[in-house]
Amino acid sequence: MPAKEVGETDMEDKIIIFDTTLRDGEQSPGASLSIAEKLEIAKQLAILGVDVIEAGFPVSSPTQFEATKQVAEQVTGPTVAALARAHERDIEAAGKAIEPARKKRIHTFIATSPIHMEYKLKKTSDEVLKMAVEAVKHAKSLVDDVEFSPEDACRSEMPFLIEILTAVIEAGATTLNIPDTVGYIIPYEYGRIIAELKAKVPGIDKCIISTHCHNDLGMAVANSLAGVRNGARQVECTVNGLGERAGNAAMEEVVMSIHTRPDFFGKDRDRPLTTNINTKEIHRTSQLVSRLTGFLIQPNKAIVGANAFAHESGVHVDGMLKERSTYEIMTPETIGLSGSRMVLGRHTGRHGFVDRCKQLGYKLTDDQVEHAYQRFVEIADKKKEVFDEDIAVLINDEIHIVEHTYELKHLRVVIDTETTPTASVKIKFKDGIIEAQADGDGPVDAAYEAIKQATGYSPKLENYSIRAVTSGKEALGEATVKIKSDGRTHIGRGVSTDIIEASAKAYIDAINRMVAVQGTGEEPEVKVEL
Numbered sequence: 100m101p102a103k104e105v106g107e108t109d110m111e112d113k114i115i116i117f118d119t120t121l122r123d124g125e126q127s128p129g130a131s132l133s134i135a136e137k138l139e140i141a142k143q144l145a146i147l148g149v150d151v152i153e154a155g156f157p158v159s160s161p162t163q164f165e166a167t168k169q170v171a172e173q174v175t176g177p178t179v180a181a182l183a184r185a186h187e188r189d190i191e192a193a194g195k196a197i198e199p200a201r202k203k204r205i206h207t208f209i210a211t212s213p214i215h216m217e218y219k220l221k222k223t224s225d226e227v228l229k230m231a232v233e234a235v236k237h238a239k240s241l242v243d244d245v246e247f248s249p250e251d252a253c254r255s256e257m258p259f260l261i262e263i264l265t266a267v268i269e270a271g272a273t274t275l276n277i278p279d280t281v282g283y284i285i286p287y288e289y290g291r292i293i294a295e296l297k298a299k300v301p302g303i304d305k306c307i308i309s310t311h312c313h314n315d316l317g318m319a320v321a322n323s324l325a326g327v328r329n330g331a332r333q334v335e336c337t338v339n340g341l342g343e344r345a346g347n348a349a350m351e352e353v354v355m356s357i358h359t360r361p362d363f364f365g366k367d368r369d370r371p372l373t374t375n376i377n378t379k380e381i382h383r384t385s386q387l388v389s390r391l392t393g394f395l396i397q398p399n400k401a402i403v404g405a406n407a408f409a410h411e412s413g414v415h416v417d418g419m420l421k422e423r424s425t426y427e428i429m430t431p432e433t434i435g436l437s438g439s440r441m442v443l444g445r446h447t448g449r450h451g452f453v454d455r456c457k458q459l460g461y462k463l464t465d466d467q468v469e470h471a472y473q474r475f476v477e478i479a480d481k482k483k484e485v486f487d488e489d490i491a492v493l494i495n496d497e498i499h500i501v502e503h504t505y506e507l508k509h510l511r512v513v514i515d516t517e518t519t520p521t522a523s524v525k526i527k528f529k530d531g532i533i534e535a536q537a538d539g540d541g542p543v544d545a546a547y548e549a550i551k552q553a554t555g556y557s558p559k560l561e562n563y564s565i566r567a568v569t570s571g572k573e574a575l576g577e578a579t580v581k582i583k584s585d586g587r588t589h590i591g592r593g594v595s596t597d598i599i600e601a602s603a604k605a606y607i608d609a610i611n612r613m614v615a616v617q618g619t620g621e622e623p624e625v626k627v628e629l
């Protein structure tokens with residue numbers, strides 16, 4: 100292999116991480132995020148070091164437009180991308196939404212597979228080609244950085260794929276994304292498609308080839324890496340593999356594969372491939388996305404699952420004690436799990452608490468510090484040891500609040516094995532307190548019935564889950580609920596050392612979110628698949 104020329108950029112050694120958690124990930128049914136939550140995630144993605152943030156699909160709704168615009172205004176570092184179909188209106192909206200960003204990209208797409216062109220678009224391939232070229236030219240008139248995706252590329256005919264990519268490169272596209280929209284491809288085939296395009300599309304050597312794989316057959320990450328191995332230099336992915344159906348390629352798995360196997364990703368090269376990701380921020384980012392979307396992480400999930408680094412088998416533990424690398428291919432520290440756990444307690448003063456928050460990377464306003472500290476004191480009182488995970492949950496509870504239209508002031512639940520449980524609540528609303536009482540099939544049900552009566556809302560409960568933040572019988576419980584009303588899903592969370600109280604808080608939180616959205620009178624947004 101020839102040595103590198105002096106001055107040659109290291110671009111070809113770098114894998115661009117294009118995060119689409121806020122666009123493709125957010126499309127998971129029930130994962131919808133508020134603007135404030137999207138901003139919070141976008142800021143964390145910037146700290147994590149992603150190169151591109153796809154912030155939304157601006158034409159689809161005023162909220163999507165506003166969220167994309169606020170990310171463009173407030174998040175510095177990564178390029179901010181917006182999605183647009185190959186329509187004038189979409190591209191205008193995308194261009195306008197990302198206008199404030201320092202680095203901006205319009206990502207436009209159109210389906211190119213025979214099945215999509217015939218049944219979905221009802222257009223001939225000539226018409227599709229013309230629309231793609233016009234869309235890219237229009238985008239190019241607004242920004243320099245234009246990405247084009249032939250949707251359902253992996254089921255498209257190779258000659259047409261080559262023809263359309265050649266045409267969009269001439270029209271100004273600089274990133275060419277090859278989506279496996281339906282999650283159908285196998286790594287060997289995907290690698291071959293990327294290699295063939297790289298060899299046959301004129302002008303492609305001046306562009307970045309990108310992967311965008313879905314996980315319907317569980318191969319999104321494997322396909323993305325096969326793409327990388329064959330010349331792709333951008334990977335589109337989401338935190339925790341979030342996304343509709345089986346999800347997208349998981350960012351943390353792609354990044355840690357490249358990080359852990361420099362021997363493989365450096366084979367036949369001068370230098371191994373790398374990313375700009377600060378891997379120590381992976382765990383924190385994963386937790387934040389899980390909490391805000393209400394999508395729990397399965398314990399055996401690679402890299403970020405609770406058991407991903409737990410070695411319990413006797414033989415393993417023995418080996419680990421002798422030499423960590425006997426069974427451990429990555430250290431938990433690499434993804435930001437601290438090896439030695441810091442424990443706070445009742446005797447931790449304000450200074451110690453604030454210090455720990457800073458060490459954990461939280462930047463809080465004085466008001467937030469005050470609230471979080473009050474909660475910490477209450478919890479430290481009930482629970483002897485307060486772990487980092489507890490602090491993270493408390494702080495997230497503090498900083499992701501929507502307006503508290505309703506606030507739980509008092510909850511009393513009576514459980515008697517002979518009769519049905521009853522609950523009474525006092526809920527603050529405007530300047531008054533509403534009281535209500537109800538019974539139910541169980542204590543949580545009784546509490547929810549009382550809340551329904553007090554607020555006058557009875558949204559359908561779609562999902563309810565509770566998890567212990569740490570182990571032990573005094574552990575903090577975090578309840579997550581999903582409610583549905585008018586075709587929209589709202590997620591609520593609540594934290595307490597008492598699981599019934601946590602459940603009640605979560606339900607009220609979801610109602611507050613529902614009320615906040617209803618006030619806008621906005622239509623549900625248009626969804627696209629890509």
Ligand SMILES: [Zn+2]
Nearest residue numbers: 123280628629
């Ligand atoms: Zn997708």
